Amino acid sequence: MPTFQIFKDISVAFGAHPNTKDLVVVKNETAIKNALQSLIRTKNGERPFDSRIGSRVTALLFELLDFGTAGSLRSEIIDVIETYEPRVRLIDVVVTPNFDENGYEVYIEFEIIGRENVDAPLSTEFILQRTR
DSSP states (O other), X not given: XXXXXXXXXXXXXXXXXXXXXXXXXXXXXXXXHHHHHHHHHOXXXXXXXXXXXXXXXXXXXXXXXXXXXXXXXXXXXXXXXXXXXXXXXXXXXXXXXXXXTTEEEEEEEEEETTOTTTSOOEEEEEEEXXXX
């Protein structure tokens, strides 16, 4: 049986583990999905110690809510993931305006590098909305 690298990260909820009282850790697919969403939502210059990491996604959310902006968001998401997330290979990114929620539905399908033949493609979905 092949061995795989385990990906671990701190949960975005910053909750304490009930037994150890340490911060809760998320692993593998969940850690990568959280990292993708965090990377997409990071503004240029916002990350300490590496101001290059980030995207224009947050700024694009304040543009007109339409399919043109959805295309720009899709391009920006693809660019930031391919540039700064070496653990995944993108299969598809779909960004659709959601006029009722005043935001964009984002669907990302990807494979974890080194596990292409073992796991089925993974996906994550979330809504991008502007904040005031």
